[in-house]
Amino acid sequence: MEILKDILYFISERKKFLLAPLIFVLLLLGVLIVIGGGSSLAPFIYTLF
Numbered sequence: 001m002e003i004l005k006d007i008l009y010f011i012s013e014r015k016k017f018l019l020a021p022l023i024f025v026l027l028l029l030g031v032l033i034v035i036g037g038g039s040s041l042a043p044f045i046y047t048l049f
Contacts, residue, residue, distance in 0.1 A: 011019055 007023060011017060011023075
């Protein structure tokens with residue numbers, strides 16, 4: 001969680017608010033990969049792509 005806090009601090013300090021959607025999409029894709037890797041939801045997630 002410290003990495004996320006550092007990233008948010010960087011965005012707010014440097015006024016790089018355009019990075020926020022990019023980070024959100026990357027986190028969302030990471031969660032999909034983790035969930036789709038070893039669960040029973042994998043076939044349903046793979047059909048989305």
